[in-house]
Amino acid sequence: MEYVIEMLNIKKKFGTFYANNNITLQLKKGEIHALLGENGAGKSTLMNVLFGLYQPDGGEIRVKGKKVDITDPNVANDLGIGMVHQHFMLVENLTVTENIILGSEPTKMGMLNIKDSAKKVAEISKLYGLDVDPYAKIEDISVGMQQRVEILKTLYRGAEILIFDEPTASLTPQEIDELIRIMHKLIEEGKSIILITHKLQEIMSVSDRVTVIRKGEGIGTVITAETNPEELATLMVGRQVTFKTEKGPSHPTEEILKIDNLVVTDYRGIEKVKNLNLSVRRGEIVGLAGIDGNGQSELIEAITGLRKVKSGKIIMGDKDVTNKKPRQITENGLGHIPQDRHKHGLILDFSVGYNAALQSYYQKPFSSNGLMNYKEVTKHANKLIADFDVRTQGEHELARALSGGNQQKLIIGREVDRNPDLLIAALPTRGLDVGAIEFIHKRLIEQRDQGKAVLLISFELDEVMNVSDQIAVIYDGAIVDTVTPAETSEQELGLFMAGHNKSEIVEGSDGAVLKVGDDDHV
Amino acid sequence: MSNRLINVLVPLISIILGLLVGAVVMLVSGYDPVAGYIALWNGIFGDSYAIGETIRQISPYILAGLAVAFAFRTGLFNIGVEGQLIVGWFAAAYVGMAFELPKIIHLPLALLAAAAAGALWGLIPGLLKATLKVHEVIVTIMMNYIALHLVNALIKVVAKGGFKTDKIQDTASLRSDFLSELTDFSTLHYGIFVALFMVFIMWFILERMKLGYELKSVGFNENAAQYAGMSVKKNIVMAMVISGAFAGLGGAMEALGTFGNMSTRAGFTGIGFDGIAVALLGANTPLGVVFGASLFGSLKYGANNMPNAANIPIEIVSIVIALIIFFVACGYIIRVGLQRIGKNKEAK
Numbered sequence: 001m002e003y004v005i006e007m008l009n010i011k012k013k014f015g016t017f018y019a020n021n022n023i024t025l026q027l028k029k030g031e032i033h034a035l036l037g038e039n040g041a042g043k044s045t046l047m048n049v050l051f052g053l054y055q056p057d058g059g060e061i062r063v064k065g066k067k068v069d070i071t072d073p074n075v076a077n078d079l080g081i082g083m084v085h086q087h088f089m090l091v092e093n094l095t096v097t098e099n100i101i102l103g104s105e106p107t108k109m110g111m112l113n114i115k116d117s118a119k120k121v122a123e124i125s126k127l128y129g130l131d132v133d134p135y136a137k138i139e140d141i142s143v144g145m146q147q148r149v150e151i152l153k154t155l156y157r158g159a160e161i162l163i164f165d166e167p168t169a170s171l172t173p174q175e176i177d178e179l180i181r182i183m184h185k186l187i188e189e190g191k192s193i194i195l196i197t198h199k200l201q202e203i204m205s206v207s208d209r210v211t212v213i214r215k216g217e218g219i220g221t222v223i224t225a226e227t228n229p230e231e232l233a234t235l236m237v238g239r240q241v242t243f244k245t246e247k248g249p250s251h252p253t254e255e256i257l258k259i260d261n262l263v264v265t266d267y268r269g270i271e272k273v274k275n276l277n278l279s280v281r282r283g284e285i286v287g288l289a290g291i292d293g294n295g296q297s298e299l300i301e302a303i304t305g306l307r308k309v310k311s312g313k314i315i316m317g318d319k320d321v322t323n324k325k326p327r328q329i330t331e332n333g334l335g336h337i338p339q340d341r342h343k344h345g346l347i348l349d350f351s352v353g354y355n356a357a358l359q360s361y362y363q364k365p366f367s368s369n370g371l372m373n374y375k376e377v378t379k380h381a382n383k384l385i386a387d388f389d390v391r392t393q394g395e396h397e398l399a400r401a402l403s404g405g406n407q408q409k410l411i412i413g414r415e416v417d418r419n420p421d422l423l424i425a426a427l428p429t430r431g432l433d434v435g436a437i438e439f440i441h442k443r444l445i446e447q448r449d450q451g452k453a454v455l456l457i458s459f460e461l462d463e464v465m466n467v468s469d470q471i472a473v474i475y476d477g478a479i480v481d482t483v484t485p486a487e488t489s490e491q492e493l494g495l496f497m498a499g500h501n502k503s504e505i506v507e508g509s510d511g512a513v514l515k516v517g518d519d520d521h522v
Numbered sequence: 523m524s525n526r527l528i529n530v531l532v533p534l535i536s537i538i539l540g541l542l543v544g545a546v547v548m549l550v551s552g553y554d555p556v557a558g559y560i561a562l563w564n565g566i567f568g569d570s571y572a573i574g575e576t577i578r579q580i581s582p583y584i585l586a587g588l589a590v591a592f593a594f595r596t597g598l599f600n601i602g603v604e605g606q607l608i609v610g611w612f613a614a615a616y617v618g619m620a621f622e623l624p625k626i627i628h629l630p631l632a633l634l635a636a637a638a639a640g641a642l643w644g645l646i647p648g649l650l651k652a653t654l655k656v657h658e659v660i661v662t663i664m665m666n667y668i669a670l671h672l673v674n675a676l677i678k679v680v681a682k683g684g685f686k687t688d689k690i691q692d693t694a695s696l697r698s699d700f701l702s703e704l705t706d707f708s709t710l711h712y713g714i715f716v717a718l719f720m721v722f723i724m725w726f727i728l729e730r731m732k733l734g735y736e737l738k739s740v741g742f743n744e745n746a747a748q749y750a751g752m753s754v755k756k757n758i759v760m761a762m763v764i765s766g767a768f769a770g771l772g773g774a775m776e777a778l779g780t781f782g783n784m785s786t787r788a789g790f791t792g793i794g795f796d797g798i799a800v801a802l803l804g805a806n807t808p809l810g811v812v813f814g815a816s817l818f819g820s821l822k823y824g825a826n827n828m829p830n831a832a833n834i835p836i837e838i839v840s841i842v843i844a845l846i847i848f849f850v851a852c853g854y855i856i857r858v859g860l861q862r863i864g865k866n867k868e869a870k
Contacts, residue, residue, distance in 0.1 A: 304749070306748065306749060325751065326748065326749060326750075326751045327751030330751055336749070338749060343743075343745045343746070344745050344746050344749040345746065345749075346743075346746060347739055347742045347743045347746045347747070348742070348743070349742045349743075350738070350739070350742060354735070357735075358739070358746065358750045359750050359751070361732065361735055361736075361750075362732060362751075367732040367735075370731055370732050370733065371730055371731055371732065372730060372731065372732050372734070372735055
């Protein structure tokens with residue numbers, strides 16, 4: 001069969017660092033070809049090369065057998081290559097049609113001719129079952145619909161080959177199903193698709209073949225039907241990956257965090273945490289399970305000193321830390337992996353090195369007598385980079401340039417390295433690939449085994465089930481119940497998370513499986 | 523095209539383009555651009571006197587630029603440099619005039635007074651921003667007017683109804699016979715060394731001090747800074763105070779160096795506002811500010827020679843100077859253009 005696109009031995013260098021080194025990807029006509037790799041493996045770089053945003057330093061690109069030189073995105077467009085970006089490039093307050101024609105507006109005697117375009121948009125939309133209203137404003141339609149507009153945009157411009165960059169990252173499960181249906185429809189109509197992702201399940205369910213890259217190197221291409229998620233994960237990460245992290249039994253000792261009748265309000269003064277009681281002991285991981293918005297954020301902010309407590313007590317060790325300043329609490333032995341790594345965890349415009357010192361910059365050896373000692377900061381950063389496998393071009397690189405997984409590793413390194421008695425990990429694996437998730441889970445368990453206490457906040461049930469020794473379920477600002485993973489099931493947790501208590505479940509009044517973990521608020 | 527080459531070419535091409543368009547403006551208006559530019563050149567570099575005056579003009583621009591740049595680096599927009607400079611000018615003029623002290627105490631004291639006055643003028647918007655979240659742009663603009671008219675009133679009080687303060691004592695003066703003689707009796711004074719020292723101070727605070735690490739953290743990401751245990755409020759106030767102190771010293775240049783007193787003013791000096799452009803031209807780095815201030819100071823001073831030596835009206839001169847600065851500020855476009863040319867060459 002003929003290849004529509006061949007990327008042969010592509011190389012792309014940034015400085016001395018090879019983002020792509022000898023990667024070969026061959027796309028057959030009418031197939032869905034997945035491009036799999038960890039965060040930072042070089043997937044986006046490769047696609048940017050194909051889309052003309054980067055020029056390769058080696059290798060060649062062929063379209064329908066002919067060697068081509070894609071110098072900019074316009075050339076890619078002319079060759080029929082279209083990209084559906086992960087972060088949509090749409091103007092919020094323009095309509096669907098206006099967005100689609102943006103950049104090549106058809107005019108009639110100098111006047112914009114929207115009508116014909118809208119008609120064409122509607123036709124394409126119908127042909128592929130996209131169901132998009134050409135006159136709807138972008139700000140009024142859902143994220144899933146906006147993505148379809150992106151797809152329409154490429155089709156409108158005559159794309160034969162569509163690149164989907166992490167298309168499911170911000171979609172709900174229903175929207176994902178719809179997207180898969182649309183992809184199949186596109187294939188039926190003779191298009192070819194490259195799907196960039198690190199989600200294994202997705203690959204298994206839609207793709208025909210998979211090309212795996214690892215740390216910038218092409219690992220190979222396999223036929224989806226002949227492989228399985230375990231093998232793909234191994235290829236991607238370069239070693240066996242366990243989906244369920246191994247851990248021994250816990251040996252909890254004394255209580256390190258005690259929360260007593262805590263009440264916390266949000267910025268509008270509405271009570272978000274209501275008389276909450278919680279206890280975390282040394283040597284155990286307590287998983288706080290719950291659906292987003294049930295008071296988790298306010299609880300963490302109260303424990304870490306970022307938000308005032310209305311009433312109740314927070315005791316850490318033997319000290320009352322209620323309403324203390326963040327630094328006092330940190331110095332009392334708290335490590336914190338914040339929920340939002342970009343907002344709270346890192347200063348993106350600071351270097352990796354500066355970020356590594358963010359919690360301890362004011363202490364010796366990083367500073368003394370009001371002066372920074374950047375030599376020590378650098379030394380410390382290099383140690384963290386090595387110990388926590390942060391993949392970066394060096395400590396001087398901006399944190400912004402790191403992939404999500406590596407940013408998270410940097411934060412975890414920084415917090416764990418301070419050797420805290422209590423580590424709060426809020427959604428520590430959100431948006432990360434299996435390799436990074438495994439790494440982070442291992443580190444949390446390692447902390448536990450060293451006699452530290454870990455409070456894990458997560459919206460993902462399997463994460464909570466896998467990692468925790470105790471599971472506390474939060475609903476509407478209070479703990480519904482505390483159970484151990486062995487004595488519960490995902491189904492039961494789901495019911496707790498919906499606010500049902502034990503007696504109701506025993507009665508069996510509600511046996512429905514509850515869906516949790518909608519992640520579209522990222 | 524190598525990056526270094528581009529870095530050299532961009533300002534050069536910018537200035538040449540500015541000169542060309544400025545020449546067109548002069549031609550269209552019926553004046554001789556060649557004569558005009560010769561007059562400009564002579565006004566800046568023509569003789570040692572001109573050079574001395576140019577350097578003298580650059581000093582307050584450096585300090586105003588540092589004030590704006592420092593605030594920018596810490597996430598604040600200090601548009602009140604003008605007012606801070608005016609109160610600094612008055613404070614230095616007053617301390618310089620009213621006390622009789624040995625020079626080794628008097629001059630530093632007068633400089634300190636200027637810095638303190640500017641700092642106070644920065645403190646108020648800083649406090650309002652930190653405690654009540656009042657936007658610093660609004661407050662600093664208003665503080666400019668308060669500074670202007672308050673200082674005018676104070677001058678009348680100090681001058682017992684007159685319009686200018688008495689000359690400062692010699693012991694508070696930045697004037698230098700040596701520098702003056704060196705430059706054919708220009709008004710060049712030691713202020714340039716004060717300004718350059720402050721360039722070092724800004725670099726030192728931002729790049730070497732713990733305070734600088736905190737200020738930059740708060741400037742880039744308040745949330746992460748707070749999470750790391752920094753006091754966002756304290757840092758906002760500190761940033762405005764330091765920025766104001768730089769601006770106040772800018773005023774001291776005029777009080778203790780150039781003029782030796784202060785007269786009531788009908789309007790702003792403009793130096794504080796030009797400081798915004800100076801900072802942006804210099805990409806908010808200490809050394810960049812020196813470059814920006816040099817450009818501004820030279821053109822501003824040199825332009826004075828164009829009406830006399832080439833009979834070009836001052837209005838046209840202002841347009842020409844603005845055009846040159848405009849093109850330098852557009853350096854980004856030229857940079858992109860150069861990179862594209864380089865790319866095409868590579869492709870071939």
